[in-house]
Amino acid sequence: xxxxxxxxxxxxxxxxxxxxxxxxxxxxxxxxxxxxxxxxxxxxxxxxxxxxxxxxxxxxxxxxxxxxxxxxxxxxxxxxxxxxxxxxxxxxxxxxxxxxxxxxxxxxxxxxxxxxxxxxxxxxxxxxxxxxxxxxxxxxxxxxxxxxxxxxxxxxxxxxxxxxxxxxxxxxxxxxxxxxxxxxxxxxxxxxxxxxxxxxxxxxxxxxxxxxxxxxxxxxxxxxxxxxxxxxxxxxxxxxxxxxxxxxxxxxxxxxxxxxxxxxxxxxxxxxxxxxxxxxxxxxxxxxxxxxxxxxxxxxxxxxxxxxxxxxxxxxxxxxxxxxxxxxxxxxxxxxxxxxxxxxxxxxxxxxxxxxxxxxxxxxxxxxxxxxxxxxxxxxxxxxxxxxxxxxxxxxxxxxxxxxxxxxxxxxxxxxxxxxxxxxxxxxxxxxxxxxxxxxxxxxxxxxxxxxxxxxxxxxxxxxxxxxxxxxxxxxxxxxxxxxxxxxxxxxxxxxxxxxxxxxxxxxxxxxxxxxxxxxxxxxxxxxxxxxxxxxxxxxxxxxxxxxxxxxxxxxxxxxxxxxxxxxxxxxxxxxxxxxxxxxxxxxxxxxxxxxxxxxxxxxxxxxxxxxxxxxxxxxxxxxxxxxxxxxxxxxxxxxxx
Ligand SMILES: *[C@@H]1O[C@H](CO)[C@@H](O)[C@H](O)[C@H]1NC(C)=O
Ligand SMILES: *[C@@H]1O[C@H](CO)[C@@H](O)[C@H](O)[C@H]1NC(C)=O
Ligand SMILES: *[C@@H]1O[C@H](CO)[C@@H](O)[C@H](O)[C@H]1NC(C)=O
Ligand SMILES: *[C@@H]1O[C@H](CO)[C@@H](O)[C@H](O)[C@H]1NC(C)=O
Ligand SMILES: *[C@@H]1O[C@H](CO)[C@@H](O)[C@H](O)[C@H]1NC(C)=O
Ligand SMILES: *[C@@H]1O[C@H](CO)[C@@H](O)[C@H](O)[C@H]1NC(C)=O
Ligand SMILES: *[C@@H]1O[C@H](CO)[C@@H](O)[C@H](O)[C@H]1NC(C)=O
Ligand SMILES: *[C@@H]1O[C@H](CO)[C@@H](O)[C@H](O)[C@H]1NC(C)=O
Ligand SMILES: *[C@@H]1O[C@H](CO)[C@@H](O)[C@H](O)[C@H]1NC(C)=O
Ligand SMILES: *[C@@H]1O[C@H](CO)[C@@H](O)[C@H](O)[C@H]1NC(C)=O
Ligand SMILES: *[C@@H]1O[C@H](CO)[C@@H](O)[C@H](O)[C@H]1NC(C)=O
Numbered sequence: 001x002x003x004x005x006x007x008x009x010x011x012x013x014x015x016x017x018x019x020x021x022x023x024x025x026x027x028x029x030x031x032x033x034x035x036x037x038x039x040x041x042x043x044x045x046x047x048x049x050x051x052x053x054x055x056x057x058x059x060x061x062x063x064x065x066x067x068x069x070x071x072x073x074x075x076x077x078x079x080x081x082x083x084x085x086x087x088x089x090x091x092x093x094x095x096x097x098x099x100x101x102x103x104x105x106x107x108x109x110x111x112x113x114x115x116x117x118x119x120x121x122x123x124x125x126x127x128x129x130x131x132x133x134x135x136x137x138x139x140x141x142x143x144x145x146x147x148x149x150x151x152x153x154x155x156x157x158x159x160x161x162x163x164x165x166x167x168x169x170x171x172x173x174x175x176x177x178x179x180x181x182x183x184x185x186x187x188x189x190x191x192x193x194x195x196x197x198x199x200x201x202x203x204x205x206x207x208x209x210x211x212x213x214x215x216x217x218x219x220x221x222x223x224x225x226x227x228x229x230x231x232x233x234x235x236x237x238x239x240x241x242x243x244x245x246x247x248x249x250x251x252x253x254x255x256x257x258x259x260x261x262x263x264x265x266x267x268x269x270x271x272x273x274x275x276x277x278x279x280x281x282x283x284x285x286x287x288x289x290x291x292x293x294x295x296x297x298x299x300x301x302x303x304x305x306x307x308x309x310x311x312x313x314x315x316x317x318x319x320x321x322x323x324x325x326x327x328x329x330x331x332x333x334x335x336x337x338x339x340x341x342x343x344x345x346x347x348x349x350x351x352x353x354x355x356x357x358x359x360x361x362x363x364x365x366x367x368x369x370x371x372x373x374x375x376x377x378x379x380x381x382x383x384x385x386x387x388x389x390x391x392x393x394x395x396x397x398x399x400x401x402x403x404x405x406x407x408x409x410x411x412x413x414x415x416x417x418x419x420x421x422x423x424x425x426x427x428x429x430x431x432x433x434x435x436x437x438x439x440x441x442x443x444x445x446x447x448x449x450x451x452x453x454x455x456x457x458x459x460x461x462x463x464x465x466x467x468x469x470x471x472x473x474x475x476x477x478x479x480x481x482x483x484x485x486x487x488x489x490x491x492x493x494x495x496x497x498x499x500x501x502x503x504x505x506x507x508x509x510x511x512x513x514x515x516x517x518x519x520x521x522x523x524x525x526x527x528x529x530x531x532x533x534x535x536x537x538x539x540x541x542x543x544x545x546x547x548x549x550x551x552x553x554x555x556x557x558x559x560x561x562x563x564x565x566x567x568x569x570x571x572x573x574x575x576x577x578x579x580x581x582x583x584x585x586x587x588x589x590x591x592x593x594x595x596x597x598x599x600x601x602x603x604x605x606x607x608x609x610x611x612x613x614x615x616x617x618x619x620x621x622x623x624x625x626x627x628x629x630x631x632x633x634x635x636x637x638x639x640x641x642x
Pocket of ligand 3: 040104
C-alpha cells in the first residue's frame with residue numbers, strides 16, 4: 001500500500017478496469033487458427049443427420065455463435081462439446097459419422113473436448129491431439145475409434161479425466177504414457193481391445209480416483225504398485241484375462257469403495273491385508289480361480305454392501321464375523337467349496353436381501369435364527385448336503401420372492417403354507433418329494449418359475465394350475481406325473497408377462513395325444529423350449545407347432561407318436577434342435593423341415609420313416625437317421641433308384 005500514492009493507484013485502477021471491461025464485455029473474435037481447425041474438423045465429418053455441427057460456418061464467429069464452442073477472453077477456443085447424447089430439457093440421442101481431423105491439435109488453448117456417444121466416429125485418434133498441453137477433459141467414448149493411444153499423449157500432462165471406453169481401440173497400454181498423466185483422476189478405457197499387462201507406472205498416479213479397464217484383453221498379473229493409489233475409489237478390471245493373485249499391497253487402497261475383479265483368471269487366496277480396505281462397499285471376485293479361506297477378520301469391513309465371489313475354489317467355513325457386516329444386502333457365495341455350517345451370525349444381517357450359497361459343501365442343520373432376516377428376498381441353498389428332510393416351517397415367516405432348495409435332502413409332500421407365499425421362483429428339484437401337485441398350487445399366482453423336476457410326484461395336473469398366470473418356466477421332468485397335458489397349455493396369461501418360455505415335462509407318465517391346437521394357445525406364443533420326451537403320448541405331431549415363431553428346441557423322443565412329420569414345422573424358423581427319435585413316425589422327412597436355416601441338431605432315429613433324406617446344409621451324422629427301414633441317401637447309403 002505504502003508504495004503507491006493515491007493518484008497513481010487511481011490511475012492504475014482506471015486502467016485495469018478499462019482492460020477488464022474490454023475483456024468481459026467485448027470478448028475478442030474467434031482466432032482464425034481455431035476457427036479453421038474446427039472447420040477442418042467439420043470437413044472430415046461425413047454424416048451429421050441431426051445437424052450437430054449445423055451452426056459451425058465460415059461466415060459466423062466461432063466464439064459467438066457456434067453451438068458447443070466456448071472461448072476465453074482472447075478469442076481462443078477452450079471448450080468443444082458436441083456429445084451425441086445430450087440433455088437439456090429433452091434427451092436427444094443422435095449420431096455423427098466421420099474421422100477425427102488432425103487439425104484439432106491446433107486448438108492450443110483447448111481444455112475440454114467432448115465428442116462422446118456419437119457412435120460412428122471411426123479411425124485412429126490423431127497423434128496431433130498430443131499437442132493439446134492444456135487439455136483437462138477428453139471424452140471420446142462410445143464411438144468406433146481404432147488404433148492405439150498415440151505416444152504423443154505423453155505430453156497431455158494436464159489431463160484430469162480421460163474416457164475412451166466403448167470403442168475398438170487396441171494395443172498395449174504404454175507405461176511411459178500412463179506415467180506422464182500426473183493429474184489424472186478418472187481413467188475410463190473399458191470395452192475396447194486393449195491387451196498386455198497393466199503397467200506398474202499406474203502406481204504413480206497419485207490423484208487417481210477411478211480406473212475402469214473392464215472388458216478388454218488385458219493379461220498378466222495386477223502390479224503391486226497399484227496399492228499406492230491412496231485416492232482410488234473405483235476399480236473395475238473385470239472381464240479380462242488377468243492372472244496371478246490379488247497383490248498384498250491391495251490393503252493400501254484405503255479409499256476403495258468399488259472393487260470389480262470378476263471374470264478373470266486370478267489364482268491364489270485373498271490376502272489378509274484385504275481387511276484393510278475399510279471403505280469397501282461393493283466387492284466382486286466371481287468367475288476366477290481363487291482359493292483359500294475368507295479372512296476371519298472380514299467383519300472389519302463395515303461398509304460392505306455386496307459380496308459377489310461365486311464360481312471360485314474357496315474353501316473353509318464361512319467366517320462367523322460375516323455377521324458384523326450390518327450394511328450387507330447381497331451375499332453370493334455359490335459354486336465354491338465352502339464347508340461347515342451356515343453361521344447363525346448371518347441372522348444379524350438385518351439388511352440382507354440375497355443369500356446365495358448353492359453348490360458348496362455346507363451341512364445342516366440350518367440355524368433357525370435366520371427367521372430374523374426380514375429383508376431377505378432371495379434364498380438359494382441348492383446342492384448342499386444340508387439334509388433338510390422338510391422345508392423348515394419358519395420359512396413361511398420370511399417374505400421370499402425366490403426360494404431354491406434343489407438337492408438339499410427334502411422328502412415328503414409340498415407343504416401347504418406355500419399356498420400363501422408370494423414366491424415368484426420355486427425350485428425344489430432333485431429331492432425325494434412325493435405326493436400330488438395340490439389344488440392349492442393355483443393360489444401361488446406370483447410364480448414365474450416352478451421347478452419340481454427329479455422327484456417322485458405322482459398326480460395329474462389340477463385344473464387350478466390354469467391360475468398361474470405369471471408362470472413362464474415350468475420344469476416337471478423325471479417324476480411320475482400322469483394324465484393329460486391339456487391344462488398346462490390352457491394356462492392363463494397376465495399379458496405382457498406369463499407367456500411360457502420353457503416347458504420340460506419329459507420322463508413322466510403323461511398320456512393321450514398332444515393337443516392339435518398346442519401351437520395356437522395364447523400361453524405358448526413365445527415359447528422357446530418344449531421338451532415332452534419319454535412319456536406315453538400317442539397320436540400325431542400337431543402341425544400347429546409350426547406357428548411357434550420363437551421355438552428353438554423341440555424334443556418329443558420316446559413317445560408313441562404316429563403319422564408323418566408335419567411340413568408346417570418348417571415354418572418355426574428359430575428351430576435349432578428337433579429330436580423325434582424312438583417313435584412310430586412314418587412317411588418322408590419334409591424338405592422344409594430339414595432345410596430350416598438355424599437347424600444344427602436333428603434326430604429321427606428309431607422310427608418308420610422312408611424315402612430319400614432331403615438335401616440339407618447342416619451336417620447331421622448317420623446316427624440321426626439310423627434304424628428307419630425305408631430311409632436312404634446321404635448321410636445314409638444312397639437310394640436304389642429303379
Ligand atoms: C452461415 O450461417 C448464416 C446464419 O445462420 C447463414 O445465413 C449463411 O447462409 C450460412 N453460410 C453458409 C456458408 O452456410
Ligand atoms: C469449459 O468447460 C469446463 C468444464 O465443463 C467449465 O468448467 C468451464 O467453465 C468451461 N469454460 C468456458 C469458457 O465456458
Ligand atoms: C495448424 O495450423 C497451422 C498454422 O495455422 C497450419 O499451417 C496447419 O495446416 C494446421 N494444421 C492442421 C492439421 O490443420
Ligand atoms: C512432446 O512435446 C515436446 C515439446 O513440445 C516435443 O518435442 C515432443 O516430440 C512431444 N512428444 C511426443 C511423444 O509427441
Ligand atoms: C488377446 O490377446 C492375446 C494375446 O495376449 C491374443 O492372442 C488374442 O488374439 C487377443 N484377443 C483379442 C480378441 O484381441
Ligand atoms: C404377489 O406379489 C406382490 C408383490 O410383488 C404381492 O403384493 C402380492 O400379494 C403377491 N400375491 C400373492 C398371491 O402372493
Ligand atoms: C431345474 O433343476 C434342475 C436341477 O435340479 C436343473 O438342471 C434344471 O435346469 C432346472 N430347470 C429350470 C427351468 O430351472
Ligand atoms: C383361480 O382363479 C379364479 C378366478 O380367476 C378364482 O375364482 C379361483 O378361486 C382361483 N382358484 C384358486 C385355487 O386360487
Ligand atoms: C386359495 O385361495 C382361495 C381363494 O382365494 C382361498 O379360499 C383358499 O383358502 C386358498 N387355499 C389355500 C390352501 O390357501
Ligand atoms: C397358425 O396360425 C394361423 C393364424 O393364427 C392360423 O390361421 C392357422 O390355422 C394356424 N396353423 C395351424 C396349423 O394351426
Ligand atoms: C439320435 O438318437 C439315438 C437314439 O436316442 C442315439 O443313439 C443317437 O446317438 C442320436 N444321434 C444324434 C446325432 O444325436
